[in-house]
Amino acid sequence: MLAIACNDARHxxxxxxxxxxxxxIxxxxxxxxxxxxxxSMLWLVFRASAVSLPLLLLLLFYxxxxxxxxxxxxxxKLAAVAGAWLELPTAAAVIELAALSAIAVYTANAVVRRRSLRGTAFLPFGLFMAPAIWIGWLSEQFLLRWGYFWPG
Incomplete structure (x- = not known):
């Protein structure tokens, strides 16, 4: 995930x-x-598809x-990776965390540089999504270790 985040930030x-x-993996x-x-393998592939399909539709609609x-x-494709690694509620939370983090960093950067916010700004979403996947996976491991599970 670190390599994905660094590469997306740079290129x-x-x-x-x-x-x-x-x-x-x-x-x-x-x-x-x-x-x-x-x-279990079909469920993993289903989760990957279920998580990536809304982002694909968003890409095409936009x-x-x-x-x-x-x-x-x-x-x-990174959303598909999130779906393969994480349960569906965690994957949804990860996408939300990544989006909110990207918005917060962009807004803070604009405030510090005294620039106006633009609707056409170009942000490397993978820079925020990759660490969010890692945080989601760690959260799942912690919850499983202590006996907590997602409702549903």
Whole structure:
């Protein structure tokens, strides 16, 4: 996740190799933890699809509406990684945390530099999403260790 965040911050690009590696490790982890049962692997892939599909639709809608990209496809693939690693409620919280963090950092930066906020600002969303995934995963591990579970 650190490599993804750093690369997105520097180049505004999330390399396919890094997202594929993170997704592959999630598949490997799922196969080890759940004895590679077909249902557990299908659930992992379903979660990845369920988390990335809304971001893909947002990407397509924004591109159609504004005529330019709002999210990159790397952000959508990173959302799939979040879905593969995290339970659905955690993945939703991670996307929210990443979005709110990006807005807060952009706003604070504009205030410090005494610049106006622009609706066309270009932010590396992966810079905020990758650490949020890590925080979400750590939170799940903590909750599982202490016997707490997400409702539902």
């Amino acid at each position: 505004y690009l999330i390399p396919n190799e890094l997202t594929a590696a993170a997704f592959g 999630a598949l490997l982890r799922g196969s080890i933890l759940f004895n590679a049962s077909a249902s 591109r159609h509406w504004r005529g330019r990209n709002g999210l990159g496809l790397g952000d959508v």
